[in-house]
């Protein structure tokens with residue numbers, strides 16, 4: 001188990017050795033495939049991750065999802081494949097499967113969905129993560145949590161480094177998600193220190209790309225869908241708030257490098273290109289239709305005013321950096337949205 005240079009765990013007491021994996025792993029007679037569980041694998045990032053994992057014939061992928069925001073459609077091409085299994089299951093209930101790695105993504109990610117049933121969101125983050133850690137402990141699996149830039153809250157440091165502890169409202173309407181993910185990170189490190197579980201934590205910054213729900217509610221999907229429907233782009237006030245947008249293929253690459261590497265994290269995975277929401281609206285207009293209007297609408301409480309990852313760690317420890325610029329990624333998403341909305345390019 002690695003606690004390497006620059007790793008935050010090196011400042012804590014030495015963790016226990018990890019629990020042993022299944023005896024089958026050391027068999028000299030059979031060479032079993034690597035069994036990988038992806039929770040939330042029917043969602044946006046999860047399904048792209050599954051596509052990448054399934055490219056390797058030595059992997060067997062099990063997806064667990066309750067289909068709250070995810071869909072079987074995202075996995076259609078793998079259903080029936082001998083290396084693939086899809087289980088309808090809610091991670092707030094215990095799960096008994098035999099696996100070697102766990103990518104734990106299950107959790108609604110768009111603010112409109114995680115605020116829809118905040119108690120369920122926090123249960124998913126806390127009980128769901130506890131269940132996946134219990135599973136990792138029993139079977140000796142390595143587990144990766146997709147945490148979030150929202151652990152930095154409305155950040156007072158800019159750009160955000162992993163060492164920054166954040167500025168989060170513990171009782172606000174976003175807290176079910178922000179604080180839920182913070183507790184999930186705590187649980188990961190406690191299981192690591194107390195039980196020697198091999199953990200990996202990715203702090204994901206806003207990610208976009210094909211396959212996002214058309215009505216996901218996040219800003220990139222909203223603007224593209226609005227532009228294609230000839231509706232005004234709804235910029236939430238003041239419009240000067242910033243985000244950094246990472247294309248989904250870069251994100252998946254970062255997650256796999258983190259899982260396969262020697263560093264527990266937390267590690268920021270995101271694209272440091274920073275845009276105001278007004279700039280994003282102007283870029284979408286320029287790409288899709290310059291006659292589209294922009295409408296300033298009310299914002300929601302506790303919306304972070306700025307967000308930009310410092311990716312020095314991802315760069316140095318994982319050899320990772322994003323490749324796809326916003327202006328390259330948006331047209332790929334536009335094409336996917338055109339197909340799904342049935343709006344051909346003029």
Ligand SMILES: NC(=O)c1ccc[n+]([C@@H]2O[C@H](COP(=O)([O-])OP(=O)(O)OC[C@H]3O[C@@H](n4cnc5c(N)ncnc54)[C@H](O)[C@@H]3O)[C@@H](O)[C@H]2O)c1
Pocket residue numbers: 039040041042043044045046064065066067068069070071089090091092104105106107108109110124128146147148149203204205206207208
């Ligand atoms: N996309 C982003 O910008 C972003 C940013 C930061 C963190 N993340 C994290 O990445 C992960 C995936 O995000 P996404 O954008 O693909 O969102 P998504 O909503 O498309 O995917 C989440 C998936 O989890 C499933 N799910 C939700 N609750 C569940 C439960 N209790 N049991 C089983 N399955 C459940 C959903 O049905 C869905 O398939 C989430 O953990 C999210 O917090 C995403």
Ligand SMILES: O=c1ccn([C@@H]2O[C@H](COP(=O)(O)OP(=O)(O)O[C@H]3OC[C@@H](O)[C@H](O)[C@H]3O)[C@@H](O)[C@H]2O)c(=O)[nH]1
Pocket residue numbers: 108109110111147148149150204205206217218219220222223234235236237241242243277299300303304
């Ligand atoms: O129609 C819209 C939607 C959103 N916005 C603005 O766009 C910005 C980004 O909002 P989004 O809803 O896309 O996403 P957020 O940045 O708030 O959270 C996101 O990033 C962190 C992840 O963990 C979350 O899963 C993800 O939703 C906000 O400032 C919001 O006010 C608009 O201007 N118009």
